[in-house]
Amino acid sequence: MRYNSIFDIIGPIMVGPSSSHTAGAARIGKTARDIFGRQPTKAEITLYGSFAQTYRGHGTDLALVGGILDLHADDENIVNSFQLARERGVEIVFKIIPEESDYHPNTAKVRLSDHTGSLEVVGISLGGGKITITEIEGFRISLSGDSPTLLVFHHDRYGAVARVAQVLACNEINIGHMEVARKSKGDQALMVIETDQDLTDEIIKDVKQIDHVYSVALLTT
């Protein structure tokens, strides 16, 4: 069964015109923003494939910027997001790559930055408003954003995964799906943990204090 809920069929509630090119794009932008954890001062967005060919008429560009400004896919302000970005002092740069590439047809790469750091996220829109984040900071992952997701950036050392799992277990949080990606042995690594329960600030704080963990982000649904 590819669809599990009746609300995949009657829904999502969204601004038009396209669930893949508008709602999905907004979700990619919002997810990037949530992982970054704050409003960036600059957003560089690269569009590939069908996104690049038809973004204008579908408002894919407005939706991505809206998401980056923390707007949900059902926020009618998405249509005004360029103006909103100017008002909030967020510089927006678009790069359009309409030629065929190895990327999925509906792919957006979003690079967010401010004076303290930057983050690069690659997302694809699967249709019906569903998305998958395929890359975070060069880590190849698969993240749907359908469940609460904990992202733990850490140094690739033994015990790091176990300690994070331990903190979740102590708080009666069940892991529904988990993957670990690393750039190379002993290098930087990323845990992507989808949970069945919501995570509190207290739990996030505990995870942050674990050895070898250097950054934590939480995506709520």
Next chain:
Amino acid sequence: MKYRTVAELVALARQHGKTIGEVVLEQEVQAGGRTREEVFSNMEKSLLVMEQAVEKGMNEVVLSRSGLTGGDARRLREYAQRGRSLCQGVVLDAVNYALATSEVNASMGLIVATPTAGSSGVLPGSILAAGRHLGSGREQMVYALFNAGGIGFVIANNATISGAAGGCQAEIGAAAAMAASAVAELAGGSAEQCAHAAAIALKNLLGLVCDPVAGLVEVPCVKRNSMGAAVSIVAADMALAGITSVIPCDEVIEAMYKIGTMLPSCLRETSLAGLATTPTGQELNQRINKKDQE
């Protein structure tokens, strides 16, 4: 979910003496781990968004970003008000509301994807028009949405609801089947009649290709939504009269899927054939999509 086919949905409804809408709601509660109240109120929220979109599209001229669509819902409403239209009543209202919703969708307004944004006009058009004419209560309308969701759920899982995968028959076709079943239930039809209504509506749209001009959800999508709404109301009426679909609903759904896989990709949302490549379609594409690459 305890149902995988429309036949199973009908059997469940019969077995428990319930409507399809009630069965779908209960199954969602059991599968999703949420309370009945939460699930119901979620759907009620969708109904509200549908009503607001219709209201907006009927009263304002909402133009799309490309300028290709907008204003036709109001044009049709004013025409209907003169009282001399040919299909006055539920059908024309359904067409009008569907047009309104699709125009709001094209203008980046708020809609409910049912089952997709591109086909989001059909279901609200049909159930809001039928509900108003029948004097249906709010609760009944929400159940009608669950009914539609159940039919769409089966189509989505056993076939496809993506124009890129199955052509427009998978989007407007699915939406019309969902709406026909929902309207049949609103009008007091049996679960079997709902299934026949869905089958009759979908059969009429089999083979419909997805050939959007300039890749946008506008031409011909907006008008196809209103025509899909008309088909759904007529199909519901036929089923309510006791007319049955010779080919059972699940087999029609399977046929739709197989036809979709046989469609060449140029007719599946790639804008490489059909209306998209007519001289006018190509000219519009040049005007809309190339101007920003200069």
